[in-house]
Amino acid sequence: MAELAAIVLVIGLTAYAVLGGADFGAGFWDLTAGGAERGSRVRGMVKRSMGPVWEANHVWLIFVLVVMWTCFPPAFAAIMETLYVPIFLAGVGIILRGAAFALRGEAGTIGEARALGGIFALSSVVTPFFLGATIGAVASGQVPVGEAGPPFESWTGAVSILAGVTAIATGAFLAAVFMAADSVRAGLPDLVNAFRTRALGAGLAAGALAIGGLLVVRADVPDLFDGLTEGAGLAAVAVSGLAGVASMGLVATSRFGPARLTAAIAVGAILVGMAVAQSPDFLPGELTFADAAAGHSTLVASMIGVAVGLAIILPSLALLFRLTLAGRLDPDFHPIGAAEEDAR
Amino acid sequence: MGIAMQEYLLEARQMQALSLGVHIPLVCFGIAFPAMVLFAEGLWLRTGDPAYKALAKRWSRVMLILFAIGVVTGTILSFELGLLWPRFMEEWGEVFGFAFALEGVSFFVEAIFITIYVYGWDRLSPRAHLMSGIPIVISGFTGAAFVISVNGWMNNPSGFDVVGGEVTNVKPLAALFNSNVWHELIHMYLAGFLVAGFLVAGVYAVSALRGRRGTYYRAGLVIPLAFVALAAPAQMVVGDWAARTIAKEQPIKLAALEGLDETTNGAGLTVGGVYVDGRVYGGIEVPRMLSILAFHDPDAEVQGLDTVPKEDRPPVAIVRNSFQVMVGIGTFLAAVGAWFLWARIRRGEIPGSKWFLRAVVAAGPLAVVALIAGWITTEVGRQPWIVYEFMRTEDAVTGADGIPVGYATLAVVYVGLAAAAFVLLRRIAREGPEEELRKGVDGLEALP
Numbered sequence: 096m097a098e099l100a101a102i103v104l105v106i107g108l109t110a111y112a113v114l115g116g117a118d119f120g121a122g123f124w125d126l127t128a129g130g131a132e133r134g135s136r137v138r139g140m141v142k143r144s145m146g147p148v149w150e151a152n153h154v155w156l157i158f159v160l161v162v163m164w165t166c167f168p169p170a171f172a173a174i175m176e177t178l179y180v181p182i183f184l185a186g187v188g189i190i191l192r193g194a195a196f197a198l199r200g201e202a203g204t205i206g207e208a209r210a211l212g213g214i215f216a217l218s219s220v221v222t223p224f225f226l227g228a229t230i231g232a233v234a235s236g237q238v239p240v241g242e243a244g245p246p247f248e249s250w251t252g253a254v255s256i257l258a259g260v261t262a263i264a265t266g267a268f269l270a271a272v273f274m275a276a277d278s279v280r281a282g283l284p285d286l287v288n289a290f291r292t293r294a295l296g297a298g299l300a301a302g303a304l305a306i307g308g309l310l311v312v313r314a315d316v317p318d319l320f321d322g323l324t325e326g327a328g329l330a331a332v333a334v335s336g337l338a339g340v341a342s343m344g345l346v347a348t349s350r351f352g353p354a355r356l357t358a359a360i361a362v363g364a365i366l367v368g369m370a371v372a373q374s375p376d377f378l379p380g381e382l383t384f385a386d387a388a389a390g391h392s393t394l395v396a397s398m399i400g401v402a403v404g405l406a407i408i409l410p411s412l413a414l415l416f417r418l419t420l421a422g423r424l425d426p427d428f429h430p431i432g433a434a435e436e437d438a439r
Numbered sequence: 440m441g442i443a444m445q446e447y448l449l450e451a452r453q454m455q456a457l458s459l460g461v462h463i464p465l466v467c468f469g470i471a472f473p474a475m476v477l478f479a480e481g482l483w484l485r486t487g488d489p490a491y492k493a494l495a496k497r498w499s500r501v502m503l504i505l506f507a508i509g510v511v512t513g514t515i516l517s518f519e520l521g522l523l524w525p526r527f528m529e530e531w532g533e534v535f536g537f538a539f540a541l542e543g544v545s546f547f548v549e550a551i552f553i554t555i556y557v558y559g560w561d562r563l564s565p566r567a568h569l570m571s572g573i574p575i576v577i578s579g580f581t582g583a584a585f586v587i588s589v590n591g592w593m594n595n596p597s598g599f600d601v602v603g604g605e606v607t608n609v610k611p612l613a614a615l616f617n618s619n620v621w622h623e624l625i626h627m628y629l630a631g632f633l634v635a636g637f638l639v640a641g642v643y644a645v646s647a648l649r650g651r652r653g654t655y656y657r658a659g660l661v662i663p664l665a666f667v668a669l670a671a672p673a674q675m676v677v678g679d680w681a682a683r684t685i686a687k688e689q690p691i692k693l694a695a696l697e698g699l700d701e702t703t704n705g706a707g708l709t710v711g712g713v714y715v716d717g718r719v720y721g722g723i724e725v726p727r728m729l730s731i732l733a734f735h736d737p738d739a740e741v742q743g744l745d746t747v748p749k750e751d752r753p754p755v756a757i758v759r760n761s762f763q764v765m766v767g768i769g770t771f772l773a774a775v776g777a778w779f780l781w782a783r784i785r786r787g788e789i790p791g792s793k794w795f796l797r798a799v800v801a802a803g804p805l806a807v808v809a810l811i812a813g814w815i816t817t818e819v820g821r822q823p824w825i826v827y828e829f830m831r832t833e834d835a836v837t838g839a840d841g842i843p844v845g846y847a848t849l850a851v852v853y854v855g856l857a858a859a860a861f862v863l864l865r866r867i868a869r870e871g872p873e874e875e876l877r878k879g880v881d882g883l884e885a886l887p
Contacts (some may be wrong), residue, residue, distance in 0.1 A: 099818060114622060116446070123781070126654070129734070146558070147554050147558045148554070149508070150507060150510055150550040150553070150554060151547065151550040151551045151554060153510060153511075153514070153548045154510075154543070154546055154550050156514065157513075157543050158543050158547070159471065159515070160517045160518075160521075161536065161539045161540050161542075161543045162527050162540065163541060164521065164532040164536055164539070165532055165533060165537060165540055166533075166534025166536070168528055168530070168531075168533055168536070169529050169534030171521055171525075171528055171529070171532065172521060172526065172528050172529035172532075173525075173529075174521070174523035175518075175521030175522050175528070175837075176525045176837055176838070176839060177527050179837070179841075180523050180841075182518055182521075183522055183845055183848075186514065186515045186518040186519075187515075187517075187848060187852060188524075189511050189514050189515070190511045190512060190514070190515055190852055190856070191509070191852065192511070193507050193510055193511035193514075194507065194508050194511055194856050194859070194860070195509070197503070197504045197507035197508060198737050198859055198860065198863050199862055200504075200506065201504070201863040201864075201867060202863070203863075203866055205477075211781075211859070240575060242653060243838060243839065246839065246840060248842070255792065276854060279523050287834065293835030324495060337677060389536070389609070390607070390608075390609045391531055392609050392610060392611060393533040393534070393536065393537065393611050396537045396611035396612065397536070397540050398542070400537060400540045400541050404540070404541070404543070404544030407544060407545060408547045408548065408551070410625075411547070411551045411552065411574070412547075412550055412551060414551075414555070415551045415554060415778050418555060418559070422554065423559070423562050423563065424554070424558035424562065425557065426839075439468070439502065
């Protein structure tokens with residue numbers, strides 16, 4: 096039962112990394128879109144693409160937290176007690192990003208729109224960094240059980256920093272691919288091109304970070320490296336690599352529909368691979384999934400709850416994504432920035 | 440785990456309280472607003488009057504913003520459970536966590552359908568659109584139910600055994616349906632309608648005071664008032680139910696609510712007044728009333744604070760004064776609701792008096808104060824326990840450094856957030872209804 100709960104946890108984390116990650120990535124493109132005039136069309140597309148889906152995507156994070164503290168309470172407590180600095184900062188980033196995004200639509204002046212847009216974009220880059228660094232710290236065995244680890248050294252090692260930067264890059268890659276597809280649907284060829292270029296650039300960066308990351312992991316955390324280069328871990332790494340290469344090919348040839356899927360697989364497989372590589376440990380060298388697991392009755396109740404929940408959620412999510420991809424929920428496209436005053 | 444000392448326990452509690460204090464009023468909108476929006480949309484579908492459509496659309500726009508802020512302020516709460524109270528989560532997460540798993544499901548459903556509903560305006564068929572709003576209403580209720588279940592459990596823990604200091608034999612369903620769930624849930628659900636209803640009505644009461652007329656403004660006032668007029672009197676009955684449950688399950692909390700030092704037969708009730716240093720100043724004493732209210736028996740024995748050692752008592756002044764504030768405001772809200780109902784039934788009209796409108800304007804912020812005061816009553820009344828009579832709050836807190844820094848950071852963020860939300864929501868409120876029919880849900884005009 097503990098294995099099942101662990102699988103559910105990893106699925107939730109993967110879903111958040113792909114769906115939530117893409118929303119953070121959209122913010123990255125907002126941040127880097129350039130001056131008010133030049134960046135207005137990219138920013139408009141960011142808002143249009145993210146608007147209808149980001150809240151549902153964000154719930155995967157809550158799902159992960161809840162499964163973790165219900166099914167693996169000692170691991171949750173240990174992670175929180177050592178990694179409270181990056182986790183708190185990610186939490187503040189989440190507040191700023193979500194609130195600024197929601198309020199930006201109501202901004203009445205250029206100044207307000209810029210201030211809220213800036214907060215949204217900046218926190219969209221900072222937040223995944225801290226979340227990635229947290230995962231990197233767990234994977235590299237920085238979370239002890241019994242005594243809290245040091246508040247800063249625990250998550251500022253090479254693996255953590257690299258994981259944080261990789262989280263930004265993979266999110267940016269996913270967002271660019273998704274928004275290129277959305278731009279095709281919206282019939283905006285200039286934005287298709289803009290996001291196509293961005294997807295290729297971010298894909299290269301994410302790939303380079305992944306390969307570089309493997310080398311750093313080999314030097315710093317040999318056990319994790321061994322897990323990633325044998326058996327199921329190796330399979331996940333290979334799937335990620337192949338899906339990444341396929342995505343680049345599909346993006347280069349402007350087939351964004353299938354590229355959505357391969358890009359999601361490429362990113363998701365990294366997390367699955369990390370989880371497989373460190374199992375049976377939850378906190379490497381400290382605590383296994385089995386030892387961290389709650390009692391049998393709690394695990395059974397939670398898994399039944401999750402199963403019933405998914406029976407409700409998955410069809411609902413399918414409906415949401417079907418309506419979204421069919422363009423039924425698309426807001427109208429408006430450039431955000433210099434041209435906004437005329438549009439209002 | 441080694442016990443680390445926490446110098447800033449009070450700051451940790453305040454940080455948690457701040458986060459909850461920001462989040463809970465938003466939850467009220469999650470609970471109550473969807474029903475009001477659907478009611479307005481239903482009126483539009485029935486009458487074809489575009490004023491109702493404009494109202495429903497406007498409200499759904501605000502609903503989405505408040506939901507988004509609720510999502511992110513709720514997320515930091517989940518973080519804080521672990522960041523501030525890791526011992527609590529470690530030891531008890533497996534007992535109460537199941538409720539949060541179910542809450543997560545509700546939250547998912549809410550997030551999905553609120554999106555479909557708000558972005559589906561003018562894109563889905565009217566019937567499909569109305570239907571897509573129903574899961575929001577249901578998940579708003581179930582989501583509140585599961586979170587309340589955890590709070591009820593903290594106040595009256597059940598569904599486990601403690602053997603040799605270890606929590607064992609966990610029964611998640613027994614923990615989920617603890618004895619506090621039902622009255623706390625209904626109390627909070629009605630509070631949600633009171634807070635959201637009066638705040639929304641207050642906006643249109645201001646419009647009425649400024650002389651704006653027409654179906655749009657009238658419906659904006661009447662629809663939320665209809666909800667609160669039903670909720671306010673019901674809340675008094677539920678409050679009585681809550682107090683009687685507390686008398687049975689948490690007698691020390693009841694003693695703190697009333698500032699009752701010694702165990703008394705036929706205990707009296709002091710209405711109003713301020714509790715300072717063990718004495719109530721300026722209240723009205725009603726003999727035997729506490730025994731009657733708590734046990735429906737004028738001679739019943741009511742347990743006093745002196746039956747437990749000093750270190751097991753909650754801070755009486757905060758608890759009693761908060762309770763009085765809640766009850767006082769609650770009574771005022773019920774009176775405003777009754778005023779509305781009476782005028783409606785007797786004359787088929789909204790009360791025309793300016794004083795009624797002013798009372799409605801005041802009722803919104805007051806309802807928020809009552810809400811927070813109610814939560815302070817129950818949560819500070821639970822102290823010094825985080826898990827009532829099983830774990831002390833001081834044993835649950837993290838050993839981490841920097842709590843004052845985190846607290847200050849969050850306070851600054853929340854002040855900024857509140858200011859930005861207030862300014863932008865007020866701007867929405869100033870737009871005329873005709874704007875709403877012209878614009879998309881994102882507040883921008885559709886380009887030709």
